[in-house]
Amino acid sequence: MKESKLIQLLSTFSETEWKEFEKFAASPYFNGGRNYIPVLKYFRKIINGKDKQNPEPEDIYKKLYPGKQFNKSVINTVLSGFTKLAEEYLSMADYEANPFIKKNGLHNQLLKRNCDEYFRKETALELKKAEGSMFDLDVLHFKKDIQENIIRLKYKTNFDKNIENDVQKRSDYRFFISYLWFINEYRDFKIMKTILNKTLPEQYSGSVLKQINSEEVIKYIEKNYPELVNTVGLIILCYTSNDYYRVRDAFFSNYHLFNPYLALNLAYVIEGLIVDLINLKQQDLTGERHKLHRFMLEKKLLINSRTKALNTRITENFIYIAFWAGEYGWLEGFLKDYKDSFAEEMRENLINYASACIFYGNGKYREALKLINLVSDTLVTMKLRLKEMELQILFELGEVELSYFAIDNYIKFKKNPLISEWNREIMESNINAYKSLMNIINGKKTEESTLILKKLKSTKPSQFGEWLIKKISETDK
Numbered sequence: 001m002k003e004s005k006l007i008q009l010l011s012t013f014s015e016t017e018w019k020e021f022e023k024f025a026a027s028p029y030f031n032g033g034r035n036y037i038p039v040l041k042y043f044r045k046i047i048n049g050k051d052k053q054n055p056e057p058e059d060i061y062k063k064l065y066p067g068k069q070f071n072k073s074v075i076n077t078v079l080s081g082f083t084k085l086a087e088e089y090l091s092m093a094d095y096e097a098n099p100f101i102k103k104n105g106l107h108n109q110l111l112k113r114n115c116d117e118y119f120r121k122e123t124a125l126e127l128k129k130a131e132g133s134m135f136d137l138d139v140l141h142f143k144k145d146i147q148e149n150i151i152r153l154k155y156k157t158n159f160d161k162n163i164e165n166d167v168q169k170r171s172d173y174r175f176f177i178s179y180l181w182f183i184n185e186y187r188d189f190k191i192m193k194t195i196l197n198k199t200l201p202e203q204y205s206g207s208v209l210k211q212i213n214s215e216e217v218i219k220y221i222e223k224n225y226p227e228l229v230n231t232v233g234l235i236i237l238c239y240t241s242n243d244y245y246r247v248r249d250a251f252f253s254n255y256h257l258f259n260p261y262l263a264l265n266l267a268y269v270i271e272g273l274i275v276d277l278i279n280l281k282q283q284d285l286t287g288e289r290h291k292l293h294r295f296m297l298e299k300k301l302l303i304n305s306r307t308k309a310l311n312t313r314i315t316e317n318f319i320y321i322a323f324w325a326g327e328y329g330w331l332e333g334f335l336k337d338y339k340d341s342f343a344e345e346m347r348e349n350l351i352n353y354a355s356a357c358i359f360y361g362n363g364k365y366r367e368a369l370k371l372i373n374l375v376s377d378t379l380v381t382m383k384l385r386l387k388e389m390e391l392q393i394l395f396e397l398g399e400v401e402l403s404y405f406a407i408d409n410y411i412k413f414k415k416n417p418l419i420s421e422w423n424r425e426i427m428e429s430n431i432n433a434y435k436s437l438m439n440i441i442n443g444k445k446t447e448e449s450t451l452i453l454k455k456l457k458s459t460k461p462s463q464f465g466e467w468l469i470k471k472i473s474e475t476d477k
Contacts, residue, residue, distance in 0.1 A: 024089045120153075136261070230253075242273065244274060290322055293322070309343050349377075390406050433465070453469065
């Protein structure tokens with residue numbers, strides 16, 4: 001049963017969820033649920049036990065019906081029913097987690113039952129609460145749903161002079177929601193184009209977006225919905241503006257208005273803007289990217305509330321950007337304060353990587369080399385960055401023979417199928433520049449060096465690439 005849907009579901013349950021699931025199953029509302037309590041306790045014991053098991057149907061039957069001959073039909077019925085109960089619990093848990101869905105359901109019922117005065121008071125109170133809550137798209141959906149019901153209520157009368165304003169507000173809310181989805185999907189589509197390095201089919205929503213002036217939308221919000229300027233307006237600004245400092249200042253001032261999950265996503269959008277601007281070579285914003293990382297940490301936007309851990313990919317990026325920006329002192333503090341929050345399965349690798357960066361920054365190259373050689377079984381991006389750091393260290397140590405050996409390994413690694421075309425292009429330019437650097441220090445300078453340096457400067461930036469530009473410029477004088 002290792003790959004069964006039931007085992008997959010139950011393996012995700014936390015201890016709190018198991019307790020809630022048992023209450024759910026025992027509820028009188030689910031008459032059949034009580035019959036599954038022994039099944040629930042059995043699975044809770046084997047899944048949460050020290051020696052996790054993957055029981056076969058025969059094993060489960062023996063525990064539930066000791067002394068009776070195995071009946072495949074009975075156990076299949078039991079397991080099927082228990083799986084449905086677990087699915088119902090998860091559906092209910094999701095419903096319970098979103099108070100707006102529950103409230104909207106109540107509003108619908110109040111209207112259907114003609115409890116109009118009750119509805120007016122209830123919605124007025126809920127709108128007031130929504131204004132004071134952290135913002136996310138659920139809040140905007142909720143406001144739109146309330147407008148829907150307000151209009152339905154007014155349609156009960158023959159004529160209401162105020163209905164036009166409510167229809168307008170509902171229409172605007174619908175547009176804001178659609179527009180936010182469109183710009184989010186368009187960004188995801190752009191990212192996929194970059195990752196896959198190919199032209200993907202044009203989206204209809206993308207062609208629609210080209211017809212909309214985002215600045216005009218923001219101005220419309222400022223004029224008609226000032227209460228949404230720092231939430232809906234800010235989201236639009238983050239996704240559509242190339243004015244980094246304007247976006248950054250608005251986000252830093254208003255991040256607290258958002259649900260933490262949405263605030264974190266907006267921070268990622270802003271980081272994407274920084275990366276785009278760096279790649280376009282419009283501005284040197286590596287230091288700003290590091291500042292954004294610090295902000296995300298200081299405002300506690302990153303720690304997973306359930307696992308209390310930092311995402312490994314994010315942690316690796318934080319280390320890499322701090323290394324690129326030369327923030328070795330900050331990196332020491334980061335390692336001291338957050339190493340216990342690194343994902344357990346990658347903690348040792350991340351600690352060694354960060355420590356190697358710190359040693360490198362302090363000129364302790366041999367110590368750094370020892371640590372990067374200890375990192376194993378890690379993400380392909382970290383492997384790439386470690387190989388590049390190795391080349392830098394070997395150059396600083398003057399280890400010519402080892403440098404050429406590391407060059408060969410780097411070229412072989414470039415063929416790794418997990419390397420994106422984007423990174424492969426950068427790697428090609430960087431390794432050619434490194435070879436040129438080695439030729440210069442070995443007295444083999446050629447006219448080709450100038451062309452390689454020119455190409456390097458036109459390639460998408462990287463920490464290794466910037467280091468190469470600096471070293472070639474210094475050595476080639």
